[in-house]
Amino acid sequence: MSEQLAEERASARPIPGQVGGRAVMLIPRRDPGTDESMLPPDYQRIIAAVRQAAGPVMAREVGEGVGVDVSVKAKLEPLRGKLVRLVDRGWLQKLPDGRFTTRL
Template sequence: MAGRAVLLIPHRGEAGDEAALPAGYHRILAIARAVGGPVQVRTVGEALGLEVGVRRKLEPLRAKMTAGPGGS
């Protein structure tokens, strides 16, 4: 985008409209709901087909699951 910042994930709002989330977040939510309780990053990573034996491969997923879209 030639020097312009592009917002890939919408800012978190009060409504919490799940439909505004990117597809990747929908997959994470579906996996977490299927577990039906607390879910480990490793479990979600396995379901997504990530290489779970290498910690650095799970860190981006951990960030998504912890902060969520637009969060810190």
């Protein structure tokens, strides 16, 4: 049984879903045995940028790391939403001062 579960987790990829008639990528919850390869490429780059930082980072610093034009607030807010989504699903941690860091 555990082998079957391991195989299912290994083959599980994020699947497109529908929200309000629009296609969206479903971000899986982080469980033991899951790794970042289950995330869409954008989210993998975000986690890599947070991990490469010397310490906790603000959304603006992550944006610079992934190539988002941080001078335009309208381009930074979707990135902030992705960061919060990663926090909600257990991939990242948000500190009380608004900075983001990886979970141990």
